[in-house]
Amino acid sequence: MVSNTPLDDVEFLASSENRVTVLEALTVEPYTRGELHDLTGVSQPTLGRILEDFEDRRWIKKRERRYHLTRLGSLLADEFGVLLDTVETIQMLAELETILPLDEMDFDVRMFGDARITAPQPPDIFAHARRAETLAMEASHARSLTANFYPDLLPKTRELVIEGGQTQEAIVSAAAFDAIISQPGAAEIARELLESGKMTIYRYDGEVPIGFALFDEIAVIFPYDEQMREYALIETENETIRSWVEAKMDSYQEQATLITPAALPE
Secondary structure (H helix, E strand, O other): OOOOOHHHHHHHHHOOHHHHHHHHHHOOOOEEHHHHHHHHOOOHHHHHHHHHHHHHOOOEEEEOOEEEEOHHHHHHHHHHHHHHHHHHHHHHHHOOOOOOOHHHOOOOHHHHHHOEEEOOEOOEOOHHHHHHHHHHHHOOEEEEEEOOOOOOHHHHHHHHHHHOOOEEEEEEEHHHHHHHHOOOOHHHHHHHHHHOOOEEEEEEOOOOOEEEEEEOOEEEEEEEOOOOOEOOEEEEOOHHHHHHHHHHHHHHHHOOEEOOHHHOOO
């Protein structure tokens, strides 16, 4: 009869990085003890104890000098890997939990497991902004929703659209749009962009509590802090999350006003 509880075995495995390393190594292929030592760097005495403990739990078997995962060991390795991925995702999202609309996300947040988060960290306090610029420059089509005003937004957009051939859709909060278009020369650039047929601009008369963007197949989420500054950049190619971001942007666009060249100030 098994005397250990499930929690005992989870604690046994999780309490030693060496045990996890050896188990993960054996998911690739069977190895001899010497090969495992060379591959993992675990000392021979420690490795011997780990292999003995694994055999006692029926997680591995030794055949012709090589250690093989049993079906039970393979199942454990798969499920433990899933647990680690889930915990990693939780840790990744924990700092953003208070500023992300998690209650509105009608999908399993574990889908963020493959997401990349770029946050401003001293001394690189503009890391997220530079990442956004890189994604924008590499895209053939860009769609965005923002509540913020950027003085150089229109000149950069002109470079991407008029000179680079990119197509764009922008949904901008009323406050941000009015601030942008009031800049010297901004109306002329915006008119050129709209008349090119490659740019569409919408003015949203309401609050935009979080920013979104779609750069080709990449979905981007910009959670804002209390001062409405981008706190980080979350990017993912997960199709479910991308569809959710697209639907959120659709809902804002449906309530926004399409800007025409004639609506721009002279």
